[in-house]
Amino acid sequence: MYQLLSDLSIVEVSSFVASPTAGLYCAQMGAEVIRVDQIGGGLDYDRYMQTSEGRSLAWENLNRAKKSVALDLKSAEGRELCVELARKTGQLITNLPEKSFLSHAAVSAGRPDMISVRIMGWHDGRQAMDFTVNAASGYPLMTGPAEWDQDTAPPVNQVLPAWDFITGAYCAFTLMAALHHRAATGEGNEVRVPLGDVAIGTVANSGALAEMLYRGGDRPRLGNAIWGALGRDFASRDGQRFMVAVLTPNQWNAMVAALEIAEPIAALEAQAGVEFAKSDHNRFVHREALFAIVQEAAGKLDYAELAERLTRAGATFERYRTMFEAANDPVLVTDNPLFGPSPANPSGFAYPAPRSFAHLGGAAPADPAPAPYLGQHSEEVLATRVGLSSGAIHALIDRGVVAPSDRDGLRKTS
């Protein structure tokens, strides 16, 4: 962990992926992030994969380095505690609806400098999740083999919940932007970020929305080929699949040199009357002929030799791995300074865990912090942030409004 945000406290009332991610990024930068959950766990406390004891490996990775407070958010008293905690902290990330008990009006009462970042579904208040905004975005009907007929091709969902992760990172950014503005003006803000707007807005930011309107129709199916440039998956003699990306003259020259295909390339250039080295456009238009040349050369060598040649020439390529392979890959994980040991996870299962994606010059990062047990910091946070006495807290625990750590066993309500 790097400590760029060590003077910042944030209350996170959240579930699933996008809002926990926003809090996670802040926590990995040293902020005190206090996640508040329903006693027994919120809607995401069971998310797959669970260990045999019922601990969610998703939850324990999306909530690393945070503190946990467990409240009965179905009770008026628990809700008021949650509102008061957010208000006294001054910064809130949530995916609860504006019309819930945790409205900006409630948390900012008497506190005009309050900052709330609220993740919504669609901008008009309709519910949405990553899976559903993705269906609307157009990407699933562009994904999958090029040979599939566009008119009958089924949608192919991306497995990565990309909209959630973009939204989470964007919300961490907007929180910091609102803090920047408050530091200059004293003003608070409610910032609402609809997941659906992140999806259709990203289609637009990428240029694809303008592209569709300019063309007056959909992009042709490309399979794994890169749009407007040269690149695709290829197979080595020993059956390894790898992706090659050529979007610059250097990448082109490297690939041609590594595969020793200057001769057939020159023949194709002469035949087609074009030059490839400086033109993405020419490489894209003639991609099928180029793919055939590249695949023929790749198929003559085992992957180890191909990788050695491509690396030496400075090409941009990568072997496809299954995720299990990736998880065990020394270059990606075990020997990667992004990762560190995480022996004290709530699941009891020890594995390498990532730090912040940001590497800071000179600073030696601490080991990744584990996620809390649910309710682990209920007493500490209510004492330090809300100012409750030990007696008052224990009375709340006795009445079931507050719960302490679930370390000694999951306290599921269902």
Next chain:
Amino acid sequence: MYQLLSDLSIVEVSSFVASPTAGLYCAQMGAEVIRVDQIGGGLDYDRYMQTSEGRSLAWENLNRAKKSVALDLKSAEGRELCVELARKTGQLITNLPEKSFLSHAAVSAGRPDMISVRIMGWHDGRQAMDFTVNAASGYPLMTGPAEWDQDTAPPVNQVLPAWDFITGAYCAFTLMAALHHRAATGEGNEVRVPLGDVAIGTVANSGALAEMLYRGGDRPRLGNAIWGALGRDFASRDGQRFMVAVLTPNQWNAMVAALEIAEPIAALEAQAGVEFAKSDHNRFVHREALFAIVQEAAGKLDYAELAERLTRAGATFERYRTMFEAANDPVLVTDNPLFGPSPANPSGFAYPAPRSFAHLGGAAPADPAPAPYLGQHSEEVLATRVGLSSGAIHALIDRGVVAPSDRDGLRKTS
């Protein structure tokens, strides 16, 4: 545009998607973002789709609301100007390598409070792009039809450059975090964010890395089904495809009510000896039987009626659209307050463009600003930021070190 960052100036020396996105998000929040490019355009100035005049619709959407300075970055003089501009501005976003002329050491010389955010390929300095880190992540071998045999299934690349967009948003966040730290301590920072670390780190943050290690193997193929919950694409009687997501009791009850499938569900519950309403686990384990019930009900109704019923019941669902449909959808674009008119694009093509994804309470957003012409602000920026005289700037233009706007025609060097 909202003006949370109107007191902030950033120099962006960038190309492709991730680093321009970081600058875009800041510009859409009111920051002055000065993008510096090679005269004639950098590596991404031609990115598809191009208009018939050769204007890139990708470039003009990833660089909205920015200023543009065109320099000969192959010359020592142009490089020194670029370094000086970054140094005098104090904040830099770049994807140039640390070993380039734009090292942190160069831009921070005499300026210990300098903040650089540098996007890299892999953490060890190897080149990477979205396409290649994706191959390593494991996702392409989990994507595609469930029926495909895992051992022979080809990789399926996601079409969305998700790693670029997550990295871009994350880098905007890290820039703000470094600014926050500087405001408190006076310290600058170099922040390096490897695209490859964002990919494998996101696999880990999602819990999937721990999942693979805990299971000791890959996740079974799921096609479009949601992992650990209930959801998939279904088809209506009139052939519309839609995604339904059920991850909460409310979503379950809504779907069952809307499709009037309580009876077959009760029969399945009795037969399997389980209850579905409160358990993602049960719904996932019995997903094939549940999918059959849902598809049978969906197939009896046209989409319009299905959508009406699902909406009324409060289900979470969405129709798959092609991207051309999405781009023309009033709910997503034309009637969505995220979008506004953008008549003054460099391409001359007018279309709706997005503002910041963040909606701020009370503030009425301005129309989306267009991208600049390449070099449009060369003279202004070199005068105001570097302090050059008009005579000095024109001498640089005469020598080909600086170029003015390419409005009157693309000035391609190749």
